Amino acid sequence: MRDAMDDATPDSPPPGCGAVGSTPAELDAFVGRSAELDALVRALDTARLVTVTGMGGVGKSRLAARAAARWTAMAARAVPRTWGRVELAAVRDAEFVDHAVVEALGLTDHTTRPPRETLLDLPQALGFAPAAGAAGCRLLLVLDGFEHLAPACASLVAELLRRAPELSVLAVGRRPLGVAGERLFPLAPLAEPEAARLLGERAAQLGVAVGEDDPAVREVCRRLDGIPLAIELAAGRLRALSPERLLERLDDRFRLLTGGLRDALPRHRALRTTIGWSHELCTPRERLLWARLSVFTGPFDLEAAEYVCSGGGLPADDVLDVLGELLAQSVVAREETAAGTRYRMLDTVRAYGAGWLSAAGDADRLRRRHRDWYVGLATWCELEWFSPRQTEVAARIEVELPNLRSALEYCMSGPREAHLGQYLAGCLWFCWAGCGRLSEGRHWLRRAVELDGGHEQSRLKALWVLAHVAILQGDTVAAPAALQECRTVAERSASATALAYAEHRSGCLALVTDDMEGAERLLRSALARYRAIGELNSNVLMGQVELAMARAFRGDLPEAVRLCEDVRRICDDHGERWARAYALYVLAYAARQEEDLGRARDLLVDCLSSAHGFRDLLGSVLAVELLALVTVGEGDAAEAAVLQGAAGAMWPSVGLRLFGSAHYNAPHELCASTARERLGEARYEECVREGARLGREAAVARALGRARARPLPGLPAPRGRARRGGPEQREPAASPTRKGGETAG
Numbered sequence: 001m002r003d004a005m006d007d008a009t010p011d012s013p014p015p016g017c018g019a020v021g022s023t024p025a026e027l028d029a030f031v032g033r034s035a036e037l038d039a040l041v042r043a044l045d046t047a048r049l050v051t052v053t054g055m056g057g058v059g060k061s062r063l064a065a066r067a068a069a070r071w072t073a074m075a076a077r078a079v080p081r082t083w084g085r086v087e088l089a090a091v092r093d094a095e096f097v098d099h100a101v102v103e104a105l106g107l108t109d110h111t112t113r114p115p116r117e118t119l120l121d122l123p124q125a126l127g128f129a130p131a132a133g134a135a136g137c138r139l140l141l142v143l144d145g146f147e148h149l150a151p152a153c154a155s156l157v158a159e160l161l162r163r164a165p166e167l168s169v170l171a172v173g174r175r176p177l178g179v180a181g182e183r184l185f186p187l188a189p190l191a192e193p194e195a196a197r198l199l200g201e202r203a204a205q206l207g208v209a210v211g212e213d214d215p216a217v218r219e220v221c222r223r224l225d226g227i228p229l230a231i232e233l234a235a236g237r238l239r240a241l242s243p244e245r246l247l248e249r250l251d252d253r254f255r256l257l258t259g260g261l262r263d264a265l266p267r268h269r270a271l272r273t274t275i276g277w278s279h280e281l282c283t284p285r286e287r288l289l290w291a292r293l294s295v296f297t298g299p300f301d302l303e304a305a306e307y308v309c310s311g312g313g314l315p316a317d318d319v320l321d322v323l324g325e326l327l328a329q330s331v332v333a334r335e336e337t338a339a340g341t342r343y344r345m346l347d348t349v350r351a352y353g354a355g356w357l358s359a360a361g362d363a364d365r366l367r368r369r370h371r372d373w374y375v376g377l378a379t380w381c382e383l384e385w386f387s388p389r390q391t392e393v394a395a396r397i398e399v400e401l402p403n404l405r406s407a408l409e410y411c412m413s414g415p416r417e418a419h420l421g422q423y424l425a426g427c428l429w430f431c432w433a434g435c436g437r438l439s440e441g442r443h444w445l446r447r448a449v450e451l452d453g454g455h456e457q458s459r460l461k462a463l464w465v466l467a468h469v470a471i472l473q474g475d476t477v478a479a480p481a482a483l484q485e486c487r488t489v490a491e492r493s494a495s496a497t498a499l500a501y502a503e504h505r506s507g508c509l510a511l512v513t514d515d516m517e518g519a520e521r522l523l524r525s526a527l528a529r530y531r532a533i534g535e536l537n538s539n540v541l542m543g544q545v546e547l548a549m550a551r552a553f554r555g556d557l558p559e560a561v562r563l564c565e566d567v568r569r570i571c572d573d574h575g576e577r578w579a580r581a582y583a584l585y586v587l588a589y590a591a592r593q594e595e596d597l598g599r600a601r602d603l604l605v606d607c608l609s610s611a612h613g614f615r616d617l618l619g620s621v622l623a624v625e626l627l628a629l630v631t632v633g634e635g636d637a638a639e640a641a642v643l644q645g646a647a648g649a650m651w652p653s654v655g656l657r658l659f660g661s662a663h664y665n666a667p668h669e670l671c672a673s674t675a676r677e678r679l680g681e682a683r684y685e686e687c688v689r690e691g692a693r694l695g696r697e698a699a700v701a702r703a704l705g706r707a708r709a710r711p712l713p714g715l716p717a718p719r720g721r722a723r724r725g726g727p728e729q730r731e732p733a734a735s736p737t738r739k740g741g742e743t744a745g
Contacts, residue, residue: 031201032194033063040067040185041074044140044168047183048161051171054187056347057229057275061144063187064172068140081138083170089145089347090297090402092409094152099440101141101156106696111655112475115439118653119156120163140168145347147173154179189226196221198228202235216243223247229346233275236329275352282329287356288314289322290331294353295366298402299335299342304377308369312362339396367410374400374407375420378427385430386537388575394614397431404428408444412451419453426461430538432469434578436615438655441469449482460486460498467505471512472618474656479509500529504543512659516550523547541567541579548586553663557590564590581610581619585626589667592630600630605704612700621650624703625658629671637678638687640671645691646699 043050044067052060068083086104091097098115107118141160146153154177157169161181171177176184190198196212199221203210210217220243224230237246279287292309293300300308305323310316323343326332332343345353357363377400381393397404404424411421425441425448432441445466453459463486470479483506490498507522523543530540548563564583571580588603604627611619624647632640647668651657658664676684694702 030062030066031198032190033059033066036063036187037066037070040064041071043183043185044068044071044170047181048168049157049171049177049179049182050169050185051173051176051182052185052187053174053176056174057227058187058189059228060172060187064142064144064170068142068170071140081140083140083142085142085144087144088149088153090405091149092297092406094149096405096443097149097152097156099443101143102439105141107653111439111652112442112470112473112478116156116159119160121652138166138168139164140170142170142172144172146171146177147175150175150177153177190221190228190231191226192218192221195224195226195228195231199231199235199238202232203238206235206239208235208238210238210243214243216247220247230275233330239328275349279352279356282331283325285314285318285322286325286329286331288312289319290326290349290353291357291360291362292353292366293326293332293343293345294350294357295363295370296345296350296403297406299337299344299399300403301340301342304373304403305343307373308366337399339392339399342399370403371407371410371417371420374404375424375427378404378424382427382430385434385578386574386576390575390577391613393430394435397428397435401431412447415452415454418448418451419455419458421451422448422453422455422458422462426458426465429465429468430578432465433472434538434614434616436617438469438473438618442466442473445469456489456493457495457498460490460493460495461501463489464498464501464505467502468508471505471509472655474512474654474659476509476513479505483509496529496533497535500526500533500535501539503529504539507543508546511546511550512661512664514661514663516554516663519550520547520554523550536570538576538579541570541576542582545579545582545586548583549589552586552589552593557593560586561590577610578614578616578619581607581614581616581623584610585619585622588623588626588630592626592633592667595633597630597633601627601634604630608700608703617650617696618654620700621647621654622664624650624699625668625671627703629667632671632674632678637675638683641675641679641684641687642691642694643699643703644668644671644675645688646694646702647691648688649692649694650696650699 040050040052040063052064054060065085068085072081072083084105086101088097088100091100098119102115102118111118143153143157150173153171157171157177158179160167161169161179171182176182189195193212196217199217200210200212220234221231224234234246241249279290282290289305289309292314293305295308296304302320302323306316306319310319314322323332327334327343331349332345335342335344354363357366381397384390384393408421408424411417411424421444425444428441428444431437432445445462448462449459449466463482467479467482467486470476470482483502486498487502487506489495490502503522504526507519507526510516510519510522523546527540527543527547530536530543544563544567548560548567551557551563552560564586567583568580568587571577571583584603584607588600588607591597591600591603604623608620608623608627611623624643628640628643628647631643648657658668672684675687679687691699691702
């Protein structure tokens with residue numbers, strides 16, 4: 001039976017704990033497992049590493065989530081607890097495990113340091129310092145689906161447990177991690193009464209009433225070995241078949257599928273028999289779509305399925321109907337995301353389909369079609385970034401990341417695909433720089449430029465984007481090398497666009513290294529090049545903002561204001577919010593210099609709201625730093641010190657604090673000296689420590705002066721490859737770009 005404590009999952013972390021991420025809501029009732037749940041919670045109280053093991057489809061993940069929620073809810077007041085989940089099923093490369101954990105916990109890191117170092121600083125990074133009067137805080141990290149990455153996960157877990165005493169780990173997979181101190185928790189299939197109740201409840205959700213004590217129902221559950229996944233798939237067939245007829249078909253399928261798998265473990269034969277039986281009951285077109293859908297490594301939309309999976313016996317117009325049948329049979333699940341409705345296959349089901357796709361010799365062709373779709377999607381998103389759909393693009397790219405990563409990985413797999421890998425990594429500049437993914441972008445861009453793709457323009461774009469990312473991370477060693485190569489090749493090939501971007505990024509580098517004369521010269525030249533080729537987009541506007549910043553640092557506030565007001569006007573005309581936020585930052589800087597503190601605060605609140613909405617940590621922390629100076633000017637030195645502490649805790653995830661620039665650092669030093677003078681050294685340091693303990697969300701809310709940061713307004717998700725003012729297209733966006741898109745490549 002369900003326990004009342006099962007519903008006690010807190011909406012927010014307990015006092016003293018930072019937020020660690022979201023937990024997906026469960027739409028179906030949790031059936032049975034009460035004894036296992038109690039035992040697992042007890043195990044979590046006695047061991048810092050517990051690993052739930054068992055076959056695929058046995059219910060490990062749901063049990064672990066319930067146990068984590070109950071363990072958190074049962075915490076004593078003196079020792080608050082929280083938990084976060086990392087899903088590793090879609091991670092293919094062991095090198096990306098640390099990145100996946102950093103991302104799942106919301107530890108966006110823009111630095112050049114490895115993500116492992118960010119994780120080793122986990123309690124501080126999450127704001128886990130105990131609240132006043134609290135004894136501390138415990139974090140439970142749930143690593144779900146690690147079995148294909150066991151060595152990498154074992155190394156990470158062992159090091160985290162040694163370095164973070166506040167941390168416990170609940171691992172979920174098909175095998176042990178093999179780490180010292182690990183307590184194994186093997187999970188068996190459901191007992192017959194619970195299996196029958198599960199079958200009855202799932203059938204009832206489909207409008208079919210079956211008796212839990214029906215002998216045929218009990219026999220079905222016995223034949224399926226009590227495996228929850230198998231039982232839920234069986235329930236989908238009860239709309240068309242009685243339990244007796246279901247039992248007859250099940251008997252046939254067991255014999256057929258078991259006979260070919262004598263070398264597999266018994267539990268693997270049972271799971272494969274279950275999924276294979278469901279596969280056999282599908283029509284040929286349903287089986288075909290099932291196999292082809294396995295190429296998606298994350299959520300996908302209908303248009304993607306229609307393009308990637310159609311053809312060869314499955315017309316695009318029929319995909320919706322066939323997909324509907326797979327949904328009805330629980331082979332595919334539907335979910336609602338910030339970008340609209342998406343579909344997803346369970347990993348075990350997807351892996352089964354992938355086997356059939358490979359056996360048919362069609363896997364490589366489908367991966368190419370998958371790559372083509374996501375290259376087209378990235379092209380469309382890049383073009384629409386400079387448009388009123390910018391917020392929608394940011395939401396969509398977040399949902400599509402697993403498949404974009406898969407496409408990038410495929411492009412990096414061989415020389416024939418290398419140029420598309422360079423193009424795709426460069427095309428996603430707005431994701432890396434605009435949506436808070438500098439570290440991940442650096443990973444893909446570095447791999448891309450190491451390849452010889454034979455397409456000069458794609459490589460040039462990857463080079464200047466790599467330089468841009470390195471500059472924002474404060475890496476003034478790697479950036480000049482990439483820019484020099486980009487400029488040399490661009491001059492040799494007479495690529496006016498690449499030359500403009502290389503010169504622009506060189507000016508940006510000069511700006512953050514305090515060469516204001518060089519920055520102004522290079523940025524003016526780059527803007528002139530952009531005008532000559534008719535380029536207008538977010539990058540061009542950022543060049544004008546950077547020029548304005550250089551003028552402001554040199555004392556020419558009127559010119560800086562003129563330049564940024566022009567940027568703001570263009571942004572408002574085009575619905576652009578990201579570059580606009582940086583223009584507001586410069587305008588706020590100028591207003592503060594002129595002692596117009598009210599205007600400066602209004603501008604910074606708008607700037608911070610937009611930057612935080614895009615997950616742009618650099619834009620956010622710059623705004624918080626300047627808000628601290630405005631706040632001390634308004635007379636609240638204690639709050640200014642708190643904001644400086646909050647910004648200080650954010651900078652390690654960005655890169656070099658204030659780029660190591662004397663000009664960018666001047667407002668920080670002025671704020672600190674003023675606050676110290678008014679508060680005294682001891683009180684100032686106390687307030688800074690208070691700010692450093694805030695999590696990122698709390699810090700932004702504090703800076704904005706209200707409970708929550710203002711979200712960006714939502715926009716409807718696009719259908720197909722719709723372009724502004726044009727008809728919908730079912731094909732991916734075309735490669736040729738229009739003016740207004742980033743065209744270097």
